[in-house]
Structure formats: C-alpha cells, structure tokens
Ligand SMILES: *[C@@H]1O[C@H](CO)[C@@H](O)[C@H](O)[C@H]1NC(C)=O
C-alpha cells in the first residue's frame with residue numbers, strides 16, 4: 094500500500110509551536126540536549142535504577158523465565174460470560190445520515206487515489222482474513238486480517254455497535270459517539286483544489302451534530318469522534334504550512350468542543366485529541382487466542398539484537414534519520430533489515446513476515462516517517478519487541494491512555510533532536526550495552542501491553558480481556574468528568 098507523500102510538507106517543520114504548553118517546554122529542553130549528553134544521563138539513571146532493583150528484587154523474581162508467568166489479563170472478577178459492561182461508561186452510538194459513513198464505502202474503489210480501498214474496508218474495516226500467524230487463532234473464524242493502518246475509525250464503529258456498554262436510550266448515556274468516517278473522506282479529497290469543496294462534508298458534519306438533541310445539554314463536550322488518520326490531515330486552518338490536502342475538521346468550533354480520538358495527535362495544541370493505537374493484524378475474539386499469542390511471543394527466540402522495517406524517505410527533517418537507520422542496520426551483523434521499496438511494497442506489508450521478524454528481534458527501531466507516529470510501533474508491541482524511539486512524539490506524547498507513563502519501562506529513547514543534525518549515536522552499541530535483565534524486564538512490560546493495544550474482533554461477545562476500545566471508553570469518561578467539573 095502506498096503512503097501519501099508529505100515530503101514537502103513535514104508537519105513538524107510547518108507548524109507553529111506555541112510556547113505555553115508545559116509538554117512543549119519539556120520537548121524543547123530535550124531537543125537542545127546533545128545526544129551524547131542525553132545518553133550519558135540516560136545510562137546514569139539506568140545504572141541507578143539497576144542498582145536499586147538488585148537491592149530490592151529477590152533473585153528468583155528477577156530471573157523468572159517469562160514462560161512461567163501466569164498471564165491473567167485483568168479479567169479475574171469478570172462474570173463468566175464476559176459480556177456485561179464493566180465500566181461506568183454508557184455509550185450512545187448516533188445514527189448518522191449515510192453520507193457521513195456508509196455511502197463512502199460504496200465508492201471504495203475510487204475513494205483513495207493511491208489504493209483500491211475495497212479490500213481494506215471489507216469485514217467492517219478489519220480487511221481480508223489471512224492465514225493464522227504462528228498457528229494461533231486460525232481456523233474458520235480466524236483472528237488475523239490484512240488490516241489497513243488508517244482504518245481505526247471503522248473498526249471502532251463496528252466494535253462499539255456490539256459493545257456491552259452501548260445503550261439504546263440517549264437519556265441513559267454519558268458518552269455520545271459520532272461515527273463519521275472522516276479519514277476515509279479526507280483521503281478521497283487530498284487532490285481537491287477547491288477548499289470549500291474539500292471542507293464541505295466536515296462543515297456539514299459540524300452543523301449536523303449541533304442539531305442533535307443530545308448536543309445541547311453539554312455543548313457537545315460529551316460527544317466524540319474517532320479518526321483513523323493523523324490529526325494533521327484535519328488541521329488546515331491552524332497548521333500554517335504548505336497545503337498537503339488537509340481539511341479543517343478539527344478547526345471547526347463544534348468539533349473543538351468534542352473529544353477526538355486519533356492515531357496521531359497534534360502534540361502541542363491538540364488538547365481535545367487523544368491518541369489511540371494504529372490497528373495491527375490481530376483481532377481475536379476470545380482471551381484463549383490472546384493468551385496463546387502472549388505465550389508465543391513470550392517464549393519466542395530472539396536471535397536479532399534489533400531490526401528495522403521501513404522505507405527510505407527523501408526530504409528534510411526527521412525523515413532523513415531513516416537513511417541513517419537503514420545504513421546502520423545494513424552494516425550491523427546483529428540487525429535484521431527489511432527495506433520497503435515502492436516497487437515491492439509486499440515485503441513490508443506481509444503480516445506474517447513482519448511479525449515473525451519482530452518476534453525474532455529484541456529491539457525494533459521506530460523512525461518517524463511521513464509524520465511522527467508509525468503503525469509499526471503497535472506491530473512491534475504485538476510481537477513483544479521493545480520499541481526504540483527517536484522522537485518523543487512517536488509515542489510518549491501520543492498514547493497516554495495506553496502506554497506506561499515512564500518510557501524506560503517499555504522502550505529505549507535515542508534523542509535525534511529535531512532531525513536537523515546527523516544522528517551520531519551508534520545504535521548497536523547503545524542496545525548491546527543494556528543488561529540482559531533490563532531487556533527482559535522491558536520485554537515483559539511490552540508483552541503485558543498487548544491486550545490493551547489490540548482491537549478485538551467486533552463480533553466478540555465474551556471477550557475476556559480489555560481491548561483498545563474498552564480502554565478508550567473508560568479513559569474518555571474519566572477525561573470528560575474532569576473536563577466538565579472544570580467548566
Ligand atoms: C494461573 O492463575 C489462575 C488463577 O489464579 C489459576 O487457576 C491457574 O491454574 C494458573 N495457571 C498456571 C499455569 O499457573
């Protein structure tokens with residue numbers, strides 16, 4: 094599948110970064126640190142951490158092999174069928190006129206100028222079924238699909254329609270979901286030169302939501318949208334960079350009142366935006382399938398110290414770091430490299446191949462590409478591979494609902510600044526110096542994250558674990574509560 098080319102419009106060079114947010118201040122400080130300085134303080138901290146850990150941990154806990162871990166998925170007190178709502182959330186799914194969702198699917202062949210979207214929108218956005226990976230979750234009702242990376246909005250919709258916390262009476266609801274397939278729509282208009290035409294359906298949506306009786310009660314603050322594409326695609330008015338085809342959905346006053354779940358938030362100004370995982374390929378319907386996969390990746394042999402799967406990018410900024418990662422990986426005997434070329438995209442999008450390389454690697458490099466985030470982060474977590482980040486905006490400022498607050502628990506950070514200077518870090522050396530116990534500890538933490546970053550099969554009735562949608566619904570309610578208290 095082809096990615097849209099944003100080479101001349103990299104958002105982190107185009108955007109105005111306001112100085113007010115405290116996250117931004119932290120980012121600026123970190124970007125000013127030279128990599129060497131950063132790394133030495135990083136290792137100093139690491140040393141301290143290890144020192145205290147060895148003091149505190151009994152050897153048997155530290156050396157416990159991962160296979161012996163009893164994997165409970167946080168469902169011990171579930172009702173036996175797992176089908177009851179285990180949250181205070183009561184979600185009302187608005188039924189929108191079809192022009193906002195299902196009509197878009199009718200023209201899936203021409204929807205996206207680069208790709209025939211028909212296979213990707215099939216099975217409610219899961220895409221085409223694929224053979225089971227590592228023999229897990231196979232058979233007739235398989236749980237593996239060739240899922241498109243930009244399709245979370247459809248999967249979310251399907252899952253919420255069958256969700257145990259869905260209510261049919263708006264009077265009983267505390268969350269209101271507006272199922273607009275905004276990502277599918279915006280990508281069908283990237284080449285539209287007329288700005289009013291490009292914005293028309295978004296403006297229409299904003300007018301429509303304000304006419305809903307449920308809107309008036311809280312000015313839309315309890316309504317939410319889910320976007321399968323990055324926030325940058327919907328911020329044309331506030332993002333004063335070159336035009337790369339975005340519309341202005343997220344700049345509209347009504348939408349600014351809503352909560353917006355997106356695979357990539359605008360890290361500086363996106364205060365109503367919340368990061369949700371990119372969908373990977375695994376959509377299990379039972380905790381037995383999840384546990385089998387858990388066990389597979391926990392026990393997997395990992396002969397490669399690290400791996401990189403990705404394509405080169407041309408142009409300035411962070412994308413240039415990819416060339417450096419490809420060079421270093423190619424030159425290292427301990428790195429497994431898969432270079433994605435436009436001529437042979439299959440190499441990088443064969444789920445079985447991608448996951449088996451990641452499941453055979455201890456670390457997976459996550460370079461920013463056309464934007465800060467990558468679907469590959471979630472493929473790596475699914476494969477139990479510790480992610481290595483080069484920008485805080487690839488995950489740390491994005492997925493607060495999903496990932497541990499402390500980055501060192503589950504990842505390695507190599508500071509690449511803002512990409513304006515060449516990366517001087519020797520990645521193999523950095524990774525090889527991390528003590529094996531630390532690697533093991535991080536990997537256990539990564540494997541624990543798998544259920545919550547997974548989009549379960551939307552037809553699952555007795556799931557038995559909390560998936561990405563469950564986490565989002567709970568976090569939204571909590572967020573909404575604190576937001577409404579303030580107003
Ligand atoms: C895991 O824990 C559950 C619940 O405590 C228990 O029933 C089960 O036997 C344990 N499994 C293993 C392999 O220890």
Ligand SMILES: *[C@@H]1O[C@H](CO)[C@@H](O)[C@H](O)[C@H]1NC(C)=O
Pocket residue numbers: 216217219551552
């Ligand atoms: C869910 O079940 C319905 C009814 O059996 C079926 O028609 C539909 O294809 C299923 N959805 C998915 C995504 O498999």
Ligand SMILES: *[C@@H]1O[C@H](CO)[C@@H](O)[C@H](O)[C@H]1NC(C)=O
Pocket residue numbers: 303311312313346347350580
């Ligand atoms: C947005 O919310 C505020 C209250 O916080 C309300 O006054 C305003 O009317 C809302 N805007 C729209 C477009 O509904």
Ligand SMILES: *[C@@H]1O[C@H](CO)[C@@H](O)[C@H](O)[C@H]1NC(C)=O
Pocket residue numbers: 419420423424432
């Ligand atoms: C990897 O290195 C070899 C030997 O220097 C070179 O021929 C090859 O083109 C490199 N591959 C990539 C993808 O850079």
